[in-house]
Amino acid sequence: MSALSVSPAAIEMGRRRALRLARGYRGFVAAAVLPATVVITLVTALPLVLGVVLSFTSYSPTNPTFHWVGLTNYRFMFRDPYVPVVIENTYIFAGLGLLIETTLGLVAAVLLARPARGVTIFRLVYILPLAVSPVAAAAAWKALFDTNVGWINYFLGAVRLPQPNWLADPHTAMLSVVVADAWSGVSIITIIILGGLLSLSREPTEAARIDGASEIRILWSVTLPRIAPVVGFAMALRLFDLLRQFGLFQLMTGGGPGLTTNVLNLYVYQETFNFNELAYGAALGVTLTVMIVLPTVIAFLVIKRLGRL
Protein backbone atom coordinates (compact mmCIF):
# COMPACT_ATOMS: atom_id res chain seq x y z
CA MET A 1 0.00 0.00 0.00
CA SER A 2 2.74 2.39 0.88
CA ALA A 3 4.25 2.05 -2.58
CA LEU A 4 0.94 3.16 -4.09
CA SER A 5 0.92 6.38 -2.08
CA VAL A 6 4.02 7.65 -3.90
CA SER A 7 2.81 9.94 -6.68
CA PRO A 8 3.88 9.32 -10.29
CA ALA A 9 5.52 12.77 -10.27
CA ALA A 10 7.76 11.75 -7.37
CA ILE A 11 8.73 8.53 -9.13
CA GLU A 12 9.50 10.60 -12.21
CA MET A 13 11.66 12.98 -10.17
CA GLY A 14 13.59 10.13 -8.62
CA ARG A 15 14.14 8.62 -12.03
CA ARG A 16 15.49 11.88 -13.40
CA ARG A 17 17.83 12.30 -10.46
CA ALA A 18 19.12 8.78 -10.91
CA LEU A 19 19.62 9.39 -14.62
CA ARG A 20 21.45 12.62 -13.95
CA LEU A 21 23.85 10.88 -11.56
CA ALA A 22 24.26 7.94 -13.88
CA ARG A 23 25.24 10.01 -16.90
CA GLY A 24 28.34 11.63 -15.46
CA TYR A 25 26.84 15.00 -14.71
CA ARG A 26 30.05 16.48 -13.32
CA GLY A 27 32.16 15.25 -16.20
CA PHE A 28 29.84 16.82 -18.73
CA VAL A 29 29.71 20.19 -16.98
CA ALA A 30 33.50 20.26 -16.68
CA ALA A 31 34.06 19.26 -20.29
CA ALA A 32 31.63 21.93 -21.48
CA VAL A 33 32.85 24.82 -19.36
CA LEU A 34 36.56 24.20 -18.77
CA PRO A 35 37.96 24.76 -22.28
CA ALA A 36 36.28 28.18 -22.54
CA THR A 37 37.38 29.06 -19.00
CA VAL A 38 40.97 28.05 -19.72
CA VAL A 39 41.13 30.16 -22.90
CA ILE A 40 39.54 33.17 -21.17
CA THR A 41 41.98 32.85 -18.27
CA LEU A 42 44.98 32.57 -20.61
CA VAL A 43 44.09 35.67 -22.62
CA THR A 44 42.63 37.89 -19.88
CA ALA A 45 43.23 36.96 -16.23
CA LEU A 46 46.90 35.99 -16.61
CA PRO A 47 47.75 39.03 -18.80
CA LEU A 48 45.99 41.28 -16.27
CA VAL A 49 48.23 39.98 -13.48
CA LEU A 50 51.28 40.21 -15.73
CA GLY A 51 50.30 43.76 -16.74
CA VAL A 52 50.08 44.88 -13.13
CA VAL A 53 53.48 43.25 -12.47
CA LEU A 54 54.96 44.92 -15.59
CA SER A 55 53.84 48.33 -14.37
CA PHE A 56 56.20 47.95 -11.37
CA THR A 57 59.22 47.04 -13.53
CA SER A 58 61.40 48.73 -16.15
CA TYR A 59 60.55 46.10 -18.79
CA SER A 60 60.93 47.15 -22.43
CA PRO A 61 61.27 45.19 -25.68
CA THR A 62 64.95 46.20 -25.88
CA ASN A 63 65.61 45.39 -22.23
CA PRO A 64 63.25 42.48 -21.46
CA THR A 65 64.03 41.95 -17.79
CA PHE A 66 61.64 42.16 -14.86
CA HIS A 67 63.70 44.66 -12.93
CA TRP A 68 61.55 45.83 -10.01
CA VAL A 69 61.35 49.64 -9.86
CA GLY A 70 58.46 50.02 -7.42
CA LEU A 71 56.21 52.99 -8.05
CA THR A 72 58.61 54.76 -10.44
CA ASN A 73 56.29 54.41 -13.45
CA TYR A 74 53.30 55.67 -11.48
CA ARG A 75 55.33 58.58 -10.06
CA PHE A 76 56.42 59.43 -13.60
CA MET A 77 52.79 59.30 -14.69
CA PHE A 78 51.72 61.78 -12.00
CA ARG A 79 54.46 64.15 -13.18
CA ASP A 80 53.58 63.65 -16.86
CA PRO A 81 51.90 66.97 -17.82
CA TYR A 82 50.07 65.28 -20.73
CA VAL A 83 48.18 62.80 -18.54
CA PRO A 84 45.66 65.23 -16.94
CA VAL A 85 44.91 66.76 -20.35
CA VAL A 86 44.38 63.36 -21.89
CA ILE A 87 42.13 62.25 -19.01
CA GLU A 88 40.06 65.43 -19.33
CA ASN A 89 39.71 64.92 -23.09
CA THR A 90 38.60 61.32 -22.54
CA TYR A 91 35.83 62.32 -20.15
CA ILE A 92 34.71 65.30 -22.28
CA PHE A 93 34.52 63.04 -25.33
CA ALA A 94 32.66 60.29 -23.47
CA GLY A 95 30.24 62.70 -21.76
CA LEU A 96 29.45 64.68 -24.90
CA GLY A 97 29.17 61.53 -27.00
CA LEU A 98 26.90 59.77 -24.51
CA LEU A 99 24.58 62.79 -24.26
CA ILE A 100 24.22 63.20 -28.03
CA GLU A 101 23.98 59.49 -28.79
CA THR A 102 21.42 58.73 -26.09
CA THR A 103 19.18 61.65 -27.06
CA LEU A 104 19.24 60.90 -30.78
CA GLY A 105 19.10 57.13 -30.26
CA LEU A 106 16.05 57.40 -28.01
CA VAL A 107 14.21 59.66 -30.46
CA ALA A 108 15.09 57.40 -33.39
CA ALA A 109 14.00 54.26 -31.53
CA VAL A 110 10.65 55.79 -30.55
CA LEU A 111 10.01 56.85 -34.15
CA LEU A 112 11.10 53.47 -35.52
CA ALA A 113 8.88 51.55 -33.07
CA ARG A 114 5.70 53.13 -34.55
CA PRO A 115 3.82 50.71 -36.76
CA ALA A 116 3.90 52.74 -39.97
CA ARG A 117 4.29 51.92 -43.63
CA GLY A 118 7.91 51.60 -44.76
CA VAL A 119 9.22 51.55 -41.22
CA THR A 120 11.24 48.35 -41.82
CA ILE A 121 13.31 50.13 -44.48
CA PHE A 122 14.03 52.94 -42.03
CA ARG A 123 14.94 50.40 -39.35
CA LEU A 124 17.53 48.90 -41.66
CA VAL A 125 18.96 52.30 -42.64
CA TYR A 126 19.22 53.42 -39.02
CA ILE A 127 21.20 50.36 -37.91
CA LEU A 128 23.52 50.23 -40.95
CA PRO A 129 26.31 52.30 -39.33
CA LEU A 130 26.96 49.66 -36.67
CA ALA A 131 28.13 47.36 -39.47
CA VAL A 132 30.78 49.72 -40.78
CA SER A 133 34.32 49.21 -39.48
CA PRO A 134 35.69 52.22 -37.57
CA VAL A 135 38.46 52.43 -40.17
CA ALA A 136 36.04 52.77 -43.09
CA ALA A 137 33.99 55.26 -41.03
CA ALA A 138 37.13 57.25 -40.20
CA ALA A 139 38.07 57.36 -43.90
CA ALA A 140 34.62 58.58 -44.94
CA TRP A 141 34.29 61.18 -42.18
CA LYS A 142 37.82 62.43 -42.77
CA ALA A 143 36.87 62.98 -46.40
CA LEU A 144 33.56 64.65 -45.50
CA PHE A 145 35.27 67.04 -43.06
CA ASP A 146 38.18 67.77 -45.45
CA THR A 147 38.66 71.42 -46.40
CA ASN A 148 39.43 70.66 -50.06
CA VAL A 149 37.31 67.68 -51.06
CA GLY A 150 34.80 67.59 -48.19
CA TRP A 151 31.07 67.72 -48.88
CA ILE A 152 30.32 69.33 -45.50
CA ASN A 153 32.26 72.52 -46.18
CA TYR A 154 30.96 72.63 -49.74
CA PHE A 155 27.35 72.68 -48.50
CA LEU A 156 28.20 75.14 -45.70
CA GLY A 157 29.75 77.42 -48.32
CA ALA A 158 26.72 77.05 -50.56
CA VAL A 159 24.49 78.44 -47.80
CA ARG A 160 27.15 81.04 -46.85
CA LEU A 161 28.02 79.62 -43.45
CA PRO A 162 31.59 79.67 -42.07
CA GLN A 163 33.70 76.72 -43.24
CA PRO A 164 36.04 75.75 -40.40
CA ASN A 165 39.05 73.52 -40.93
CA TRP A 166 37.22 70.89 -38.90
CA LEU A 167 40.00 68.45 -38.03
CA ALA A 168 42.87 70.95 -37.72
CA ASP A 169 41.10 73.63 -35.68
CA PRO A 170 41.46 73.00 -31.93
CA HIS A 171 37.91 74.32 -31.39
CA THR A 172 36.24 71.88 -33.79
CA ALA A 173 38.51 68.81 -33.87
CA MET A 174 36.96 67.10 -30.82
CA LEU A 175 33.44 67.88 -32.06
CA SER A 176 34.26 66.32 -35.43
CA VAL A 177 35.36 63.06 -33.80
CA VAL A 178 32.24 63.13 -31.58
CA VAL A 179 30.11 63.39 -34.75
CA ALA A 180 31.94 60.49 -36.41
CA ASP A 181 31.58 58.38 -33.25
CA ALA A 182 27.92 59.31 -32.79
CA TRP A 183 27.27 58.15 -36.35
CA SER A 184 27.76 54.51 -35.31
CA GLY A 185 26.99 55.02 -31.61
CA VAL A 186 23.45 56.26 -32.26
CA SER A 187 22.68 53.15 -34.27
CA ILE A 188 23.84 50.89 -31.43
CA ILE A 189 21.67 52.74 -28.88
CA THR A 190 18.77 52.77 -31.36
CA ILE A 191 18.80 49.02 -31.96
CA ILE A 192 18.95 48.19 -28.24
CA ILE A 193 16.12 50.58 -27.27
CA LEU A 194 14.07 49.57 -30.32
CA GLY A 195 14.40 45.93 -29.26
CA GLY A 196 13.14 46.93 -25.82
CA LEU A 197 10.22 48.94 -27.23
CA LEU A 198 9.11 46.17 -29.58
CA SER A 199 9.11 43.60 -26.79
CA LEU A 200 6.83 45.66 -24.51
CA SER A 201 3.33 44.34 -23.97
CA ARG A 202 0.61 46.58 -25.43
CA GLU A 203 -1.86 46.58 -22.49
CA PRO A 204 -0.55 49.54 -20.42
CA THR A 205 -0.35 51.75 -23.52
CA GLU A 206 -3.83 50.74 -24.64
CA ALA A 207 -5.22 51.36 -21.16
CA ALA A 208 -3.71 54.86 -21.10
CA ARG A 209 -5.15 55.56 -24.56
CA ILE A 210 -8.63 54.50 -23.47
CA ASP A 211 -8.26 56.81 -20.48
CA GLY A 212 -7.73 59.61 -23.00
CA ALA A 213 -4.01 60.29 -22.55
CA SER A 214 -2.25 62.03 -25.44
CA GLU A 215 0.48 60.21 -27.39
CA ILE A 216 3.18 62.46 -25.91
CA ARG A 217 1.81 61.84 -22.41
CA ILE A 218 1.74 58.07 -23.00
CA LEU A 219 5.32 58.15 -24.24
CA TRP A 220 6.54 60.19 -21.26
CA SER A 221 4.54 58.60 -18.43
CA VAL A 222 3.95 55.04 -19.61
CA THR A 223 6.50 53.93 -22.21
CA LEU A 224 9.70 55.66 -21.07
CA PRO A 225 9.54 54.43 -17.45
CA ARG A 226 9.03 50.90 -18.75
CA ILE A 227 12.09 50.97 -21.02
CA ALA A 228 14.29 52.91 -18.56
CA PRO A 229 16.35 49.78 -17.68
CA VAL A 230 17.00 49.11 -21.38
CA VAL A 231 18.05 52.74 -21.91
CA GLY A 232 20.36 52.45 -18.91
CA PHE A 233 21.87 49.26 -20.31
CA ALA A 234 22.42 50.86 -23.73
CA MET A 235 24.04 53.90 -22.12
CA ALA A 236 26.38 51.79 -20.01
CA LEU A 237 27.37 49.75 -23.05
CA ARG A 238 28.15 52.91 -25.02
CA LEU A 239 30.01 54.48 -22.11
CA PHE A 240 32.66 51.70 -22.13
CA ASP A 241 33.09 52.06 -25.87
CA LEU A 242 33.33 55.85 -25.70
CA LEU A 243 35.90 55.74 -22.91
CA ARG A 244 38.13 53.45 -24.98
CA GLN A 245 37.67 54.92 -28.47
CA PHE A 246 40.92 54.60 -30.39
CA GLY A 247 40.55 54.19 -34.14
CA LEU A 248 38.67 57.38 -34.93
CA PHE A 249 41.16 59.51 -32.97
CA GLN A 250 44.23 57.83 -34.41
CA LEU A 251 42.98 58.00 -38.00
CA MET A 252 41.05 61.29 -38.07
CA THR A 253 43.19 63.61 -35.95
CA GLY A 254 46.12 61.58 -34.61
CA GLY A 255 45.35 63.20 -31.24
CA GLY A 256 45.95 66.69 -32.59
CA PRO A 257 46.07 69.54 -33.12
CA GLY A 258 48.46 69.59 -30.18
CA LEU A 259 46.88 67.43 -27.50
CA THR A 260 43.30 68.60 -28.11
CA THR A 261 41.97 65.22 -29.25
CA ASN A 262 44.39 62.90 -27.51
CA VAL A 263 42.51 60.44 -25.31
CA LEU A 264 43.75 57.82 -22.86
CA ASN A 265 43.62 54.82 -25.16
CA LEU A 266 45.48 56.65 -27.92
CA TYR A 267 48.02 58.11 -25.52
CA VAL A 268 48.75 54.72 -23.94
CA TYR A 269 49.11 53.22 -27.41
CA GLN A 270 51.56 55.93 -28.49
CA GLU A 271 53.64 55.62 -25.32
CA THR A 272 53.65 51.83 -25.42
CA PHE A 273 54.15 50.98 -29.05
CA ASN A 274 55.55 54.10 -30.71
CA PHE A 275 58.03 54.86 -27.94
CA ASN A 276 58.45 51.22 -26.83
CA GLU A 277 57.78 52.07 -23.18
CA LEU A 278 55.97 48.84 -22.32
CA ALA A 279 56.27 49.20 -18.55
CA TYR A 280 55.11 52.81 -18.53
CA GLY A 281 52.31 51.82 -20.90
CA ALA A 282 51.30 49.08 -18.45
CA ALA A 283 51.13 51.63 -15.61
CA LEU A 284 48.98 53.90 -17.80
CA GLY A 285 46.88 50.88 -18.81
CA VAL A 286 46.24 49.96 -15.16
CA THR A 287 45.19 53.57 -14.52
CA LEU A 288 42.94 53.58 -17.59
CA THR A 289 41.33 50.35 -16.39
CA VAL A 290 40.63 51.76 -12.94
CA MET A 291 39.22 54.92 -14.53
CA ILE A 292 36.84 52.94 -16.73
CA VAL A 293 35.85 50.20 -14.29
CA LEU A 294 35.09 52.55 -11.38
CA PRO A 295 32.52 54.77 -13.17
CA THR A 296 31.03 51.65 -14.73
CA VAL A 297 30.55 49.85 -11.44
CA ILE A 298 29.05 53.04 -9.96
CA ALA A 299 26.77 53.41 -12.99
CA PHE A 300 25.57 49.83 -12.66
CA LEU A 301 24.90 50.20 -8.94
CA VAL A 302 22.89 53.36 -9.66
CA ILE A 303 20.92 51.63 -12.42
CA LYS A 304 20.24 48.65 -10.12
CA ARG A 305 19.03 51.02 -7.38
CA LEU A 306 16.82 52.87 -9.90
CA GLY A 307 15.46 49.60 -11.22
CA ARG A 308 14.40 48.60 -7.70
CA LEU A 309 12.52 51.87 -7.09
Next chain:
Amino acid sequence: VITQRAVDTASKQSPATAEQLPNRRKRRANRAATLALVLGAIPILLPIGWLALTAFQPANDAYSRPPTFLFHPTLSNFSGLSSVDFVGAVGNSLVVMGASVGLALLLGIPAGYVIARHNFFGKRVLLTWLFFVYIIPALIWFIPLYATYERVHIIGSYISIVLVYETGVLPLTIFLMAGYFSRVSRSLDESAMIDGAGRWRILLQILVPTVLPGIATVASLACLLSWGEYFGALIFTDSSTQTAPVALASLIGEGISDWSTLAAGGLIVAVPAIVVVAVAQRGYLRGSSSVD
Protein backbone atom coordinates in the same frame (compact mmCIF):
# COMPACT_ATOMS: atom_id res chain seq x y z
CA VAL B 1 -32.75 60.14 -53.74
CA ILE B 2 -29.29 61.59 -54.02
CA THR B 3 -29.91 64.06 -51.21
CA GLN B 4 -31.37 61.27 -49.14
CA ARG B 5 -28.19 59.26 -49.63
CA ALA B 6 -26.08 62.29 -48.76
CA VAL B 7 -28.02 62.75 -45.57
CA ASP B 8 -27.60 59.06 -44.84
CA THR B 9 -23.87 59.11 -45.27
CA ALA B 10 -23.63 62.36 -43.33
CA SER B 11 -25.58 60.90 -40.45
CA LYS B 12 -23.46 57.76 -40.65
CA GLN B 13 -20.33 59.84 -40.41
CA SER B 14 -21.45 62.36 -37.85
CA PRO B 15 -21.05 60.13 -34.80
CA ALA B 16 -17.57 59.28 -36.05
CA THR B 17 -16.25 62.82 -35.99
CA ALA B 18 -15.21 62.40 -32.38
CA GLU B 19 -12.88 59.62 -33.54
CA GLN B 20 -11.96 61.35 -36.77
CA LEU B 21 -10.33 64.25 -35.00
CA PRO B 22 -7.72 62.10 -33.26
CA ASN B 23 -7.39 60.16 -36.52
CA ARG B 24 -6.49 63.30 -38.41
CA ARG B 25 -4.09 64.25 -35.66
CA LYS B 26 -2.64 60.78 -35.83
CA ARG B 27 -2.12 61.06 -39.58
CA ARG B 28 -0.39 64.37 -39.08
CA ALA B 29 1.82 62.83 -36.37
CA ASN B 30 2.66 59.94 -38.69
CA ARG B 31 3.66 62.34 -41.43
CA ALA B 32 5.85 64.30 -38.98
CA ALA B 33 7.48 61.05 -37.80
CA THR B 34 8.22 59.98 -41.37
CA LEU B 35 9.66 63.41 -42.15
CA ALA B 36 11.91 63.21 -39.07
CA LEU B 37 13.07 59.73 -40.11
CA VAL B 38 13.87 60.94 -43.63
CA LEU B 39 15.86 63.91 -42.28
CA GLY B 40 17.71 61.64 -39.86
CA ALA B 41 18.60 59.24 -42.66
CA ILE B 42 20.57 61.93 -44.51
CA PRO B 43 23.56 62.11 -42.13
CA ILE B 44 23.39 58.32 -41.73
CA LEU B 45 23.70 57.71 -45.46
CA LEU B 46 26.19 60.54 -46.07
CA PRO B 47 29.44 58.59 -45.30
CA ILE B 48 28.17 55.42 -47.01
CA GLY B 49 27.13 57.54 -49.99
CA TRP B 50 30.55 59.18 -50.15
CA LEU B 51 32.27 55.77 -50.12
CA ALA B 52 29.99 54.31 -52.79
CA LEU B 53 30.15 57.35 -55.06
CA THR B 54 33.86 58.15 -54.80
CA ALA B 55 34.88 54.51 -55.20
CA PHE B 56 33.42 54.37 -58.71
CA GLN B 57 34.11 57.94 -59.83
CA PRO B 58 36.99 58.94 -62.06
CA ALA B 59 39.32 61.11 -59.96
CA ASN B 60 38.40 64.40 -61.66
CA ASP B 61 34.67 63.80 -60.96
CA ALA B 62 35.43 62.92 -57.34
CA TYR B 63 36.78 66.42 -56.78
CA SER B 64 34.15 68.31 -58.74
CA ARG B 65 32.13 70.92 -56.85
CA PRO B 66 29.19 70.57 -56.51
CA PRO B 67 29.43 66.78 -56.10
CA THR B 68 28.35 65.19 -59.33
CA PHE B 69 26.15 62.15 -59.74
CA LEU B 70 26.59 62.00 -63.51
CA PHE B 71 29.80 60.21 -64.39
CA HIS B 72 31.15 57.17 -66.19
CA PRO B 73 31.66 54.61 -63.42
CA THR B 74 35.13 53.14 -63.33
CA LEU B 75 36.80 50.25 -61.53
CA SER B 76 40.27 51.75 -61.86
CA ASN B 77 40.20 53.07 -58.28
CA PHE B 78 40.26 49.50 -57.02
CA SER B 79 43.53 48.76 -58.83
CA GLY B 80 45.27 51.36 -56.66
CA LEU B 81 44.66 49.06 -53.70
CA SER B 82 47.32 46.65 -54.90
CA SER B 83 49.95 49.01 -53.44
CA VAL B 84 48.94 47.84 -49.94
CA ASP B 85 48.21 44.22 -51.01
CA PHE B 86 44.53 44.66 -50.23
CA VAL B 87 43.54 41.28 -51.67
CA GLY B 88 45.98 39.56 -49.33
CA ALA B 89 44.67 41.66 -46.45
CA VAL B 90 41.06 40.65 -47.16
CA GLY B 91 42.25 37.02 -47.22
CA ASN B 92 43.93 37.51 -43.85
CA SER B 93 40.75 39.08 -42.48
CA LEU B 94 38.74 36.06 -43.61
CA VAL B 95 41.21 33.60 -42.06
CA VAL B 96 41.29 35.50 -38.76
CA MET B 97 37.51 35.91 -38.75
CA GLY B 98 36.85 32.23 -39.53
CA ALA B 99 39.29 30.98 -36.91
CA SER B 100 38.30 33.38 -34.12
CA VAL B 101 34.54 32.99 -34.64
CA GLY B 102 34.85 29.22 -35.14
CA LEU B 103 36.83 28.83 -31.92
CA ALA B 104 34.42 31.09 -30.03
CA LEU B 105 31.41 29.02 -31.16
CA LEU B 106 33.17 25.72 -30.45
CA LEU B 107 33.99 26.77 -26.88
CA GLY B 108 31.11 29.17 -26.25
CA ILE B 109 28.11 27.03 -27.24
CA PRO B 110 28.75 24.22 -24.68
CA ALA B 111 29.76 26.77 -22.04
CA GLY B 112 26.65 28.86 -22.68
CA TYR B 113 24.46 25.76 -22.49
CA VAL B 114 25.88 24.63 -19.16
CA ILE B 115 25.63 28.17 -17.74
CA ALA B 116 21.97 28.31 -18.76
CA ARG B 117 21.08 24.87 -17.42
CA HIS B 118 23.29 23.93 -14.49
CA ASN B 119 24.78 25.30 -11.33
CA PHE B 120 28.43 24.53 -10.85
CA PHE B 121 31.29 25.57 -8.64
CA GLY B 122 32.62 28.98 -9.68
CA LYS B 123 29.71 29.88 -11.98
CA ARG B 124 29.18 33.31 -10.39
CA VAL B 125 32.90 34.07 -10.50
CA LEU B 126 33.07 33.09 -14.18
CA LEU B 127 30.06 35.24 -15.11
CA THR B 128 31.35 38.24 -13.16
CA TRP B 129 34.75 37.86 -14.75
CA LEU B 130 33.23 37.65 -18.26
CA PHE B 131 31.37 40.87 -17.53
CA PHE B 132 34.59 42.58 -16.44
CA VAL B 133 36.39 41.26 -19.51
CA TYR B 134 33.77 43.06 -21.54
CA ILE B 135 34.15 46.43 -19.80
CA ILE B 136 37.90 46.49 -19.11
CA PRO B 137 39.75 48.30 -21.91
CA ALA B 138 41.43 45.74 -24.16
CA LEU B 139 44.73 47.59 -23.87
CA ILE B 140 45.28 46.06 -20.43
CA TRP B 141 45.55 42.61 -22.04
CA PHE B 142 47.28 43.85 -25.17
CA ILE B 143 50.44 45.15 -23.49
CA PRO B 144 51.29 41.99 -21.48
CA LEU B 145 50.16 39.71 -24.34
CA TYR B 146 52.45 41.66 -26.68
CA ALA B 147 55.38 41.16 -24.27
CA THR B 148 54.54 37.45 -23.94
CA TYR B 149 54.06 36.82 -27.66
CA GLU B 150 57.31 38.59 -28.38
CA ARG B 151 59.10 36.25 -25.99
CA VAL B 152 57.64 33.13 -27.58
CA HIS B 153 58.08 34.58 -31.09
CA ILE B 154 54.49 34.40 -32.27
CA ILE B 155 54.04 38.17 -32.73
CA GLY B 156 52.46 38.81 -36.13
CA SER B 157 51.13 35.25 -36.49
CA TYR B 158 47.51 34.27 -37.07
CA ILE B 159 47.54 32.46 -33.70
CA SER B 160 48.43 35.64 -31.84
CA ILE B 161 45.64 37.75 -33.34
CA VAL B 162 43.05 34.93 -33.07
CA LEU B 163 43.82 34.50 -29.36
CA VAL B 164 43.62 38.27 -28.87
CA TYR B 165 40.20 38.32 -30.56
CA GLU B 166 38.90 35.67 -28.14
CA THR B 167 39.07 38.36 -25.42
CA GLY B 168 36.16 40.06 -27.20
CA VAL B 169 34.38 37.37 -29.19
CA LEU B 170 34.30 34.53 -26.64
CA PRO B 171 32.57 36.41 -23.75
CA LEU B 172 30.02 37.75 -26.25
CA THR B 173 29.32 34.23 -27.55
CA ILE B 174 29.00 32.70 -24.07
CA PHE B 175 26.66 35.43 -22.80
CA LEU B 176 24.37 35.44 -25.82
CA MET B 177 24.30 31.64 -26.14
CA ALA B 178 23.42 31.29 -22.44
CA GLY B 179 20.54 33.68 -23.12
CA TYR B 180 19.26 31.70 -26.10
CA PHE B 181 19.53 28.33 -24.31
CA SER B 182 17.74 29.65 -21.23
CA ARG B 183 14.73 30.48 -23.41
CA VAL B 184 14.40 26.85 -24.56
CA SER B 185 12.09 24.77 -22.37
CA ARG B 186 13.86 22.32 -20.05
CA SER B 187 11.29 19.67 -20.88
CA LEU B 188 13.05 19.24 -24.22
CA ASP B 189 16.28 18.12 -22.49
CA GLU B 190 14.40 16.02 -19.98
CA SER B 191 12.30 14.06 -22.43
CA ALA B 192 15.40 13.35 -24.50
CA MET B 193 17.22 12.19 -21.39
CA ILE B 194 14.40 9.84 -20.49
CA ASP B 195 14.59 8.47 -24.03
CA GLY B 196 18.17 7.58 -23.15
CA ALA B 197 20.13 10.22 -25.04
CA GLY B 198 23.55 11.18 -23.66
CA ARG B 199 24.24 14.75 -22.58
CA TRP B 200 26.42 15.64 -25.56
CA ARG B 201 23.87 14.11 -27.92
CA ILE B 202 21.11 16.15 -26.31
CA LEU B 203 23.14 19.32 -26.76
CA LEU B 204 24.34 18.67 -30.30
CA GLN B 205 21.34 16.89 -31.85
CA ILE B 206 18.41 18.49 -30.06
CA LEU B 207 19.32 21.87 -28.57
CA VAL B 208 21.77 23.20 -31.14
CA PRO B 209 19.24 22.79 -33.97
CA THR B 210 16.60 24.47 -31.77
CA VAL B 211 18.72 27.57 -31.15
CA LEU B 212 20.19 27.66 -34.67
CA PRO B 213 18.73 31.14 -35.44
CA GLY B 214 20.36 32.38 -32.23
CA ILE B 215 23.67 30.82 -33.22
CA ALA B 216 23.42 32.54 -36.61
CA THR B 217 22.82 35.87 -34.88
CA VAL B 218 25.76 35.36 -32.52
CA ALA B 219 28.01 34.26 -35.37
CA SER B 220 27.07 37.28 -37.46
CA LEU B 221 27.79 39.66 -34.56
CA ALA B 222 31.10 37.94 -33.85
CA CYS B 223 32.01 38.13 -37.55
CA LEU B 224 31.21 41.87 -37.60
CA LEU B 225 33.43 42.43 -34.55
CA SER B 226 36.30 40.45 -36.01
CA TRP B 227 35.99 41.79 -39.57
CA GLY B 228 36.06 45.46 -38.61
CA GLU B 229 38.43 45.31 -35.63
CA TYR B 230 41.37 47.66 -35.92
CA PHE B 231 43.12 48.28 -32.58
CA GLY B 232 44.24 44.71 -31.87
CA ALA B 233 45.03 44.01 -35.51
CA LEU B 234 47.26 47.09 -35.65
CA ILE B 235 49.32 45.81 -32.71
CA PHE B 236 49.38 42.05 -33.31
CA THR B 237 49.64 41.62 -37.09
CA ASP B 238 52.65 42.25 -39.31
CA SER B 239 52.92 43.00 -43.03
CA SER B 240 52.20 39.37 -43.98
CA THR B 241 49.17 38.90 -41.72
CA GLN B 242 47.70 42.42 -41.72
CA THR B 243 43.90 42.50 -41.95
CA ALA B 244 41.80 44.65 -44.29
CA PRO B 245 41.18 47.46 -41.72
CA VAL B 246 44.95 47.73 -41.09
CA ALA B 247 45.69 47.88 -44.83
CA LEU B 248 42.95 50.48 -45.25
CA ALA B 249 44.28 52.53 -42.34
CA SER B 250 47.73 52.62 -43.96
CA LEU B 251 46.10 54.60 -46.79
CA ILE B 252 44.90 57.24 -44.32
CA GLY B 253 47.84 59.48 -43.66
CA GLU B 254 48.51 63.14 -43.11
CA GLY B 255 48.06 64.66 -46.57
CA ILE B 256 45.78 62.19 -48.31
CA SER B 257 45.92 62.75 -52.05
CA ASP B 258 44.29 59.59 -53.33
CA TRP B 259 40.77 59.73 -51.90
CA SER B 260 39.44 57.49 -54.67
CA THR B 261 41.58 54.49 -53.71
CA LEU B 262 40.73 55.09 -50.05
CA ALA B 263 37.02 55.08 -50.89
CA ALA B 264 37.40 51.88 -52.92
CA GLY B 265 39.09 50.15 -49.98
CA GLY B 266 36.56 51.55 -47.52
CA LEU B 267 33.74 50.22 -49.64
CA ILE B 268 35.27 46.73 -49.73
CA VAL B 269 35.50 46.75 -45.91
CA ALA B 270 32.01 48.22 -45.42
CA VAL B 271 29.84 46.33 -47.95
CA PRO B 272 30.13 42.72 -46.66
CA ALA B 273 29.36 43.94 -43.13
CA ILE B 274 26.36 45.94 -44.37
CA VAL B 275 25.04 42.86 -46.17
CA VAL B 276 25.42 40.78 -42.99
CA VAL B 277 23.52 43.36 -40.93
CA ALA B 278 20.77 43.61 -43.54
CA VAL B 279 20.29 39.84 -43.49
CA ALA B 280 20.59 39.39 -39.72
CA GLN B 281 18.62 42.53 -38.75
CA ARG B 282 15.58 40.71 -37.33
CA GLY B 283 17.79 38.51 -35.18
CA TYR B 284 19.41 41.56 -33.59
CA LEU B 285 16.05 43.03 -32.62
CA ARG B 286 14.92 39.71 -31.18
CA GLY B 287 18.21 39.20 -29.38
CA SER B 288 18.45 42.65 -27.87
CA SER B 289 14.90 42.42 -26.53
CA SER B 290 16.09 39.83 -24.02
CA VAL B 291 17.95 42.61 -22.19
CA ASP B 292 15.06 43.68 -19.96
